[in-house]
Amino acid sequence: MPEPIVFYDIPGLVKGKAWSPHTWKTRYTLNFKGIPYKTVWVEYPDIEALCKKIGASAADKRQDGTPLYTLPVIYDPNTKSVVSDSAAITRYLDKTYPDTPRLIPEEADALITAFEVARWAVFPEMDPRPIIIPAVFSILRPASQPYFRETREKRLGKLEELAPKGSEKRAKHWEGVRKGLHTIAGWLEADGKEKLFIMGDKKGITYADFMLAGFFMWFKRCCGEDSQEWKDITSWDGGRWGRFMSALEKYESVDEGEDVAL
Amino acid sequence: MPEPIVFYDIPGLVKGKAWSPHTWKTRYTLNFKGIPYKTVWVEYPDIEALCKKIGASAADKRQDGTPLYTLPVIYDPNTKSVVSDSAAITRYLDKTYPDTPRLIPEEADALITAFEVARWAVFPEMDPRPIIIPAVFSILRPASQPYFRETREKRLGKLEELAPKGSEKRAKHWEGVRKGLHTIAGWLEADGKEKLFIMGDKKGITYADFMLAGFFMWFKRCCGEDSQEWKDITSWDGGRWGRFMSALEKYESVDEGEDVAL
Numbered sequence: 001m002p003e004p005i006v007f008y009d010i011p012g013l014v015k016g017k018a019w020s021p022h023t024w025k026t027r028y029t030l031n032f033k034g035i036p037y038k039t040v041w042v043e044y045p046d047i048e049a050l051c052k053k054i055g056a057s058a059a060d061k062r063q064d065g066t067p068l069y070t071l072p073v074i075y076d077p078n079t080k081s082v083v084s085d086s087a088a089i090t091r092y093l094d095k096t097y098p099d100t101p102r103l104i105p106e107e108a109d110a111l112i113t114a115f116e117v118a119r120w121a122v123f124p125e126m127d128p129r130p131i132i133i134p135a136v137f138s139i140l141r142p143a144s145q146p147y148f149r150e151t152r153e154k155r156l157g158k159l160e161e162l163a164p165k166g167s168e169k170r171a172k173h174w175e176g177v178r179k180g181l182h183t184i185a186g187w188l189e190a191d192g193k194e195k196l197f198i199m200g201d202k203k204g205i206t207y208a209d210f211m212l213a214g215f216f217m218w219f220k221r222c223c224g225e226d227s228q229e230w231k232d233i234t235s236w237d238g239g240r241w242g243r244f245m246s247a248l249e250k251y252e253s254v255d256e257g258e259d260v261a262l
Numbered sequence: 263m264p265e266p267i268v269f270y271d272i273p274g275l276v277k278g279k280a281w282s283p284h285t286w287k288t289r290y291t292l293n294f295k296g297i298p299y300k301t302v303w304v305e306y307p308d309i310e311a312l313c314k315k316i317g318a319s320a321a322d323k324r325q326d327g328t329p330l331y332t333l334p335v336i337y338d339p340n341t342k343s344v345v346s347d348s349a350a351i352t353r354y355l356d357k358t359y360p361d362t363p364r365l366i367p368e369e370a371d372a373l374i375t376a377f378e379v380a381r382w383a384v385f386p387e388m389d390p391r392p393i394i395i396p397a398v399f400s401i402l403r404p405a406s407q408p409y410f411r412e413t414r415e416k417r418l419g420k421l422e423e424l425a426p427k428g429s430e431k432r433a434k435h436w437e438g439v440r441k442g443l444h445t446i447a448g449w450l451e452a453d454g455k456e457k458l459f460i461m462g463d464k465k466g467i468t469y470a471d472f473m474l475a476g477f478f479m480w481f482k483r484c485c486g487e488d489s490q491e492w493k494d495i496t497s498w499d500g501g502r503w504g505r506f507m508s509a510l511e512k513y514e515s516v517d518e519g520e521d522v523a524l
Contacts, residue, residue, distance in 0.1 A: 087452070091453055104453070106453075106462055106464070107370075107461045107462045107464065107465040108369075108370060108373060108461070109452055109453040109462070110449045110450050110452065110457060110460050110461070110462075111370060111373040111374065111376075111377055111460060111461065111470065112373065113448075113449040113452040114373075114376070114377050114380035114381070114446075114449050115373055115376050115377075115380065117380040117383050117384065117445075118376035118377065118379040118380035118383065119376070120383075121379050121380065121382075121383035122379065183379075184376075186375075187372045187375040187376050188372050190349070190371055190372065190375040191353055191366070191368075191371040195372060198372050198373060199369045199370070199372070199373065200368055200369045200371070200372075202368070202369065203369040208373065
């Protein structure tokens with residue numbers, strides 16, 4: 001039995017309600033593979049310091065070209081490896097733990113990489129963001145809220161004005177989300193056979209499914225399971241996204257974990 | 263031996279120099295599978311009349327929602343089937359001629375469908391168009407030129423002003439094309455192994471490769487093989503697109519065909 005992997009995630013107000021669409025891709029991956037891990041919770045303002053301390057590379061860049069340190073990051077004590085970026089982490093786990101089910105089939109690597117671009121391209125003018133970003137803010141702990149507000153408002157404008165509840169603007173963006181997801185639903189039946197999973201139900205779950213599922217968890221956790229948004233998403237396209245998320249429910253467990261010590 | 267499939271394509275000035283990125287996806291497919299076919303050349307203004315005559319569905323929509331009839335279309339005399347849209351044609355041929363190599367593997371159907379979106383999403387602000395659309399116009403026959411000019415100028419503005427040779431605007435759009443193709447090259451080595459074909463060199467050629475190759479043929483045929491544009495494309499990213507197109511050269515044959523009789 002390998003030593004547990006250390007999985008760095010961003011906390012929300014409620015313990016156990018992991019919410020980040022990007023770290024969810026890794027949590028799903030770890031849960032699906034059944035690899036033991038423990039979560040270490042890192043508030044937004046601490047991510048860069050953590051990454052520099054443990055030698056994690058920056059997985060993204062700011063618009064000005066400077067490195068942007070993001071989570072997920074894992075540390076694997078069995079190989080003394082630090083890996084950043086959810087796709088790179090899945091590739092690392094596929095390779096390092098070959099007895100666990102492979103999530104990025106070799107022949108689909110480029111297509112799954114492109115899928116990350118395609119699934120965002122269906123939303124014109126960043127449709128989901130004016131709705132989801134204020135919802136994220138509302139479930140963050142005080143230690144992350146000012147950092148999150150400052151960085152997001154620089155790009156998008158004042159959170160409270162992005163898409164206020166009941167506004168026409170919100171309805172327009174939400175309709176954009178519906179249409180985008182309808183396009184993705186179309187990809188899943190382009191050959192005339194409706195599939196639950198991206199690579200078909202014979203092949204089963206792959207990392208591409210966790211990309212989509214992470215997006216859905218973002219809404220489920222930040223808008224809330226009782227929200228109109230979550231009700232809409234799970235009923236659109238004949239309820240296909242509701243069925244999809246139900247099928248992945250067994251990979252949704254979240255350990256209590258501990259706060260990072262820097 | 264089946265009767266030859268009738269393949270409807272759009273002619274250019276020079277016989278044998280097929281140029282349309284969309285019909286190339288089908289021509290590559292037919293050549294790769296080794297299915298006998300004959301080309302019937304259809305000028306732009308005749309496409310709708312042809313489709314209505316043979317019962318081909320419209321594969322696209324205009325911005326106002328009315329049907330837009332496009333090529334490729336095929337007629338298969340062996341099954342008396344008419345099929346529109348290059349992906350649907352490949353799926354049809356995969357299914358109807360199962361002894362030929364399959365180009366859309368069942369498990370990759372949704373990912374390849376999404377790839378069509380992803381490969382365009384890498385170009386911000388429709389970068390290639392201001393350069394390629396006037397080049398297309400320059401190689402069309404007089405029967406198609408007025409139709410092509412009118413429909414494209416409605417969306418993009420005067421062809422001669424889109425990106426004149428030597429202009430800064432052209433340089434900016436061309437840099438956008440370079441960057442977009444560099445992103446796609448990145449997908450092809452995201453796992454650290456440089457691949458010539460999208461689904462890897464073990465799996466070999468799939469329909470996703472013909473999507474990209476059709477894009478390249480557009481430039482090769484409309485800008486010309488001796489153009490700076492073609493020299494650039496084949497040298498970018500260490501010459502990978504040049505090697506890619508060389509590997510597909512054996513599927514580039516074009517029959518003389520005949521002009522459509524309506």
